Amino acid sequence: MHTSTQPSGGDIPEGYSKRLYNEDLGSLVKTNQQTWGWYNIFAFWMSDVHSVGGYVFAASLFSLGLSSWQVLIALLVGITLVLFLCNLVAKPSQVTGVPYPVASRLSFGVYGAYVPAMIRGLIAVAWYGIQTYLASHALIIVILRFLPDLKPYATLDHSFLGLSALGWFGFMTMWTLQAVVFWNGMEAIKRFIDWAGPAVYVVMVALAVWIVWKAGFARLSFDLSEGEHKLTGGAAFWQVLVAIALVVSYFSGPMLNFGDFSRYCKTYTDVKVGNFWGLPVNFLFFSIVTVITTAGTLPVFGKFVHDPIETVGLIDSTFAAVVGAFTFITATIGINIVANFVSAAFDFSNIAPRRISWRAGGMLAACGAIFITPWNLFNSPAVIHYTLDVLASFIGPLFGILVIDFYLVKKQKVVIDDLYSESPTGAYYFDKGVNWLAIKALVPGVVVGLVMSFLPGFMEHPGPFKDLANFAWFIGVVVGGVTYRIIAVKAPQPAALKVAGGAAE
Numbered sequence: 001m002h003t004s005t006q007p008s009g010g011d012i013p014e015g016y017s018k019r020l021y022n023e024d025l026g027s028l029v030k031t032n033q034q035t036w037g038w039y040n041i042f043a044f045w046m047s048d049v050h051s052v053g054g055y056v057f058a059a060s061l062f063s064l065g066l067s068s069w070q071v072l073i074a075l076l077v078g079i080t081l082v083l084f085l086c087n088l089v090a091k092p093s094q095v096t097g098v099p100y101p102v103a104s105r106l107s108f109g110v111y112g113a114y115v116p117a118m119i120r121g122l123i124a125v126a127w128y129g130i131q132t133y134l135a136s137h138a139l140i141i142v143i144l145r146f147l148p149d150l151k152p153y154a155t156l157d158h159s160f161l162g163l164s165a166l167g168w169f170g171f172m173t174m175w176t177l178q179a180v181v182f183w184n185g186m187e188a189i190k191r192f193i194d195w196a197g198p199a200v201y202v203v204m205v206a207l208a209v210w211i212v213w214k215a216g217f218a219r220l221s222f223d224l225s226e227g228e229h230k231l232t233g234g235a236a237f238w239q240v241l242v243a244i245a246l247v248v249s250y251f252s253g254p255m256l257n258f259g260d261f262s263r264y265c266k267t268y269t270d271v272k273v274g275n276f277w278g279l280p281v282n283f284l285f286f287s288i289v290t291v292i293t294t295a296g297t298l299p300v301f302g303k304f305v306h307d308p309i310e311t312v313g314l315i316d317s318t319f320a321a322v323v324g325a326f327t328f329i330t331a332t333i334g335i336n337i338v339a340n341f342v343s344a345a346f347d348f349s350n351i352a353p354r355r356i357s358w359r360a361g362g363m364l365a366a367c368g369a370i371f372i373t374p375w376n377l378f379n380s381p382a383v384i385h386y387t388l389d390v391l392a393s394f395i396g397p398l399f400g401i402l403v404i405d406f407y408l409v410k411k412q413k414v415v416i417d418d419l420y421s422e423s424p425t426g427a428y429y430f431d432k433g434v435n436w437l438a439i440k441a442l443v444p445g446v447v448v449g450l451v452m453s454f455l456p457g458f459m460e461h462p463g464p465f466k467d468l469a470n471f472a473w474f475i476g477v478v479v480g481g482v483t484y485r486i487i488a489v490k491a492p493q494p495a496a497l498k499v500a501g502g503a504a505e
Contacts, residue, residue, distance in 0.1 A: 016420040020110055024349055024358035027416050028097030028263055036264040040190055041274025042282070044261055046197025047334030048254055049278075049286050050204070052134055052309060054335070057250055058287040059294045059306040064239045068291070074240050075287050076280070078247025083279045085248070086258050089399065090271045092406045093259025096416050100257040100343065101350035104398075105419050107405040107484075110426070111433030114351060115442070116402075119394045120257055121347030125365045126391070127253065128340035129374030132178065134309075135332035136170030138325040141313045143170070145321060162376050171375075175366065178333050182341050182362050186264070189337055196334040201286075203327035207311070208289050210320070211296030219299040220292070238467075245470040252395050252473050257343040341365065393453055396476020397445025401438050404481040409488050437488045445480030449473075 012021055013030075028034045048054075061071045092103045101117035108116060143166065144151055150166055152158065158165040181192050212220065265271045297305040305311045312324030344365030349356045356364070406412060418426040422433070430436070452468040452475060 013417075013420075015417060015423070017110075017422040018354050020353060020422065021420040022349065022353035022357060025099060025102050025346070025353055027102075027419075029095070029416065030097065034094075034097055034264055034266050036190070036261075036270065037266060038270040038273035038277070040194065041261065041265065041271055042278040043190075043194045043197050044338055045275070045278025046201070046282055047193040047331070047338050048251075049283050049335075050197055050200040050331045051131075051335040052138075052307065052328055052332055054250075054286065055290050055308045056306050057246075058290040061243050061246070064243055066236065066239055066243065070236060070240050071243065071291075074243035075247060075284060078244040079280050079283045081244070081248050082251045082255065083275055085399075086251075086255055086275050086279065087272055088403050088407070089255060089258050090262035090265075090275070091268055091412070092402070092414070093263040094265050094268050094271055095412075096414050096419070097263050098259070098416070098419060099263055099346040099350075100259045101347050102419055103259050104402060105428045106410060106414065107401050107435060108438045109430040109433050109435040110419070110422065110428050112430070112435050112438060115439065116394075116398045117347040117350045119391060119398065120253075121344045121365065123253055123391045123395070124257075124340040124344035124347065125368045126372065126374070126377065128336055128344065128365060129369030129372055130378050131332055131336040131340065132174050132369060133171055133374045133378055135174045135329050135336070136167065138309045138312075138329045138332070139170040139173060140166055141309065142322050142325045145318055161373055162379075163373070167375065174329070174333070175370070178336055178341060179363065179366055181333065182337055182345070182366075183359060185359075186342075189342065190264075193334050193338060196330050200327055200331045200334075201289075203324060204286070204289050204293070204308075207308070207324060208292045208296070210315075211293050211300060215296040215299040220295045221298070242467050242470050245474060249392075249470065249473045252392070252399070253343075254339045256395050256399050257346075260342050260346055261338070390450065390453075393446050393449030393472060393476065394442070396449055396473040397442050397480025399473075400445065400477035400479070400481025401441055401484045404485050405438070405488065408485055437491060438484060441480050441484035441487060444483055445476045448479050449476040 012018060013026075058075070061074065062068075066074070092106060093099065096103065100120065101113055104113040104116040107113075140154060144154065154164050154166040156162075156164060160168065163171065181188060262271045265274075293308070293311065294304060294306060297303065297311060301311075301314050305314070309325065309328055312321050312328070315321045315324065341362050345358045345362030348361030348364050349358050350361075406414075415427045418428050421429070423429060428435075449472040452472040454469075456465045456468055
């Protein structure tokens with residue numbers, strides 16, 4: 001597997017453009033470097049799911065007023081949809097061996113792909129910063145356990161740009177640890193996620209066992225919803241649909257750029273098997289462990305605790321608290337690298353392949369994550385809502401256009417060499433490098449997503465519209481994909497595609 005630190009020098013393949021190619025963005029099919037098996041994809045999803053965010057998300061579904069069996073149905077249906085969608089979006093990159101921004105050239109053109117790549121890259125930067133900030137909390141818990149005299153430095157009395165002195169230490173320590181793993185290349189990332197996911201499982205199960213032992217199984221109540229808010233009938237059915245939408249939306253970012261990882265797989269079967277074990281099986285088991293742990297916090301601590309970092313912080317044993325905190329630090333490093341660092345690295349490298357390598361692109365994203373001061377974003381729900389929801393409104397349409405184009409318009413025919421060609425006769429040059437049909441299909445999908453996300457906030461009494469934002473991704477997929485299908489199906493296909501005889505040439 002290649003882990004080049006520099007863009008390709010003078011060894012650019014014949015016919016490839018310097019503005020479109022470097023070794024990091026090149027096709028792994030062409031270099032026989034697809035080495036991942038199903039376990040690597042399984043481990044990828046374990047790292048993606050086993051995080052503080054995943055824990056809090058699974059536990060938070062009970063706040064919708066649903067019973068345990070209703071939440072279970074929502075989780076199963078939602079994660080099965082994610083499995084199906086990930087299998088769809090994985091294939092273009094697996095058969096061509098190219099990352100997400102290069103695969104986007106199929107639909108948007110060799111230069112038009114700057115648009116979907118930058119959108120995903122900006123989302124990755126925002127979430128990278130937020131996840132790093134969340135992970136730093138666990139590190140601060142450990143520090144204060146051993147050095148309680150430093151507590152004054154964890155307050156805003158000693159702060160800079162809204163973050164305490166100890167907060168800065170924790171944030172930059174986490175920032176550096178992630179950068180070290182990333183800088184060592186995809187092989188190091190693969191090794192890290194191969195053990196990180198299972199390691200988190202060991203501690204999660206141990207925490208659940210401890211909680212059950214401390215509380216007593218008879219005192220556990222697995223109905224985590226508040227009795228007076230429990231829903232029945234049509235209201236419950238609607239909230240199950242909302243929960244399903246939330247499950248899919250939670251994975252929408254990693255799902256869009258899943259090709260950044262499926263490109264490394266030896267076969268498409270490996271991708272599908274890894275997705276099966278990593279999504280429905282893994283996610284369901286993780287959710288069950290989460291529910292058991294959360295249910296036990298009430299009899300043990302006197303309140304429901306949805307944050308695992310807070311849970312380990314409440315444990316009397318210093319050893320257990322430290323092990324737990326470091327485990328969740330590991331989990332957050334895992335999800336941050338696979339969901340945000342790798343994506344931004346490829347996306348920014350795609351802008352100027354000759355000047356920005358994969359590593360340089362990742363470090364640009366990491367530095368950007370500092371300058372946006374993610375702690376201020378996270379501590380202001382309104383700001384993070386408007387910032388991330390605007391960007392997220394693009395994800396659904398981008399997904400819909402990519403999938404519809406590959407399966408229904410291009411009929412799974414790809415000319416790999418033309419993904420790096422500026423030739424006017426190339427299959428993906430379109431109109432001066434941009435497929436304006438894809439841009440035109442993107443616009444209505446984004447507009448609909450923005451309306452669904454923000455309209456309830458401007459209404460005095462949103463009523464039935466209050467849950468619209470939860471379905472913005474689905475509607476965006478349909479509007480963007482269907483619009484593209486309608487306007488692209490009548491467009492003449494490039495001659496190179498007409499003679500392509502298989503999924504990739």
